[in-house]
Amino acid sequence: MTRxxxxxxxxxxxEVLEDLQQERSIAYTTVMTVLDNLHxxxxxxxxxxxxxxxxxxxxxxAAYSAALMNDAWSQSxxxxxxxxxxxxxxxxxxxxxxxxxxxxxxxxxxxxPADGVENPGSxxxxxxx
Numbered sequence: 001m002t003r004x005x006x007x008x009x010x011x012x013x014x015e016v017l018e019d020l021q022q023e024r025s026i027a028y029t030t031v032m033t034v035l036d037n038l039h040x041x042x043x044x045x046x047x048x049x050x051x052x053x054x055x056x057x058x059x060x061x062a063a064y065s066a067a068l069m070n071d072a073w074s075q076s077x078x079x080x081x082x083x084x085x086x087x088x089x090x091x092x093x094x095x096x097x098x099x100x101x102x103x104x105x106x107x108x109x110x111x112x113p114a115d116g117v118e119n120p121g122s123x124x125x126x127x128x129x
Contacts, residue, residue: 004035004044005061010054 003016017031035055038044043064046053059067076082090098 001038001043001057001061001064004038004055004057010047010056012049012052012054014052016055 003019004011006019007015013028013032013035016035017026017028020026020031035044035046035053039046039055042058044055044057046055057064073079073082073086087095087098
C-alpha cells in the first residue's frame with residue numbers, strides 16, 4: 001500500500017516492481033500477487049489496461065490509518081483505558097496535533113462564563129427545550 005500511496009495515481013505491477021527493486025530483489029509475480037490480494041480485500045481498485053491492470057488506492061493513507069485505530073479502539077474491553085494508554089504513548093508533537101484535530105472536529109466552541117456557571121439555555125445544563 002505504501003508504494004501505491006506514494007505514486008498517488010493508478011500504477012501498474014511493473015511500476016511498483018521497478019520502484020521496489022531499487023531497494024531489494026523481488027519477483028514480478030510477488031508484486032502481482034500482493035496487489036491482487038489488496039484488490040480482493042477492497043484496499044485498491046483496478047482497471048484493465050491492455051493485458052495488465054492499473055491499481056489505485058481506495059482511500060488515503062490518513063483514512064486507512066484512522067480506520068485501523070478506530071478498529072483497534074472499538075475492540076477494546078475498556079475503550080477509555082485504551083485511549084489513556086494511547087495518549088500516554090504520544091510525543092508532545094503528536095499531542096499538539098491531536099488537540100488541533102479535536103478543535104477541527106468540534107468546530108467553534110462557545111466560551112464558558114468566567115464564573116464557571118453554565119448558561120441556563122445550553123443543552124448541557126438541561127435548561128433547553
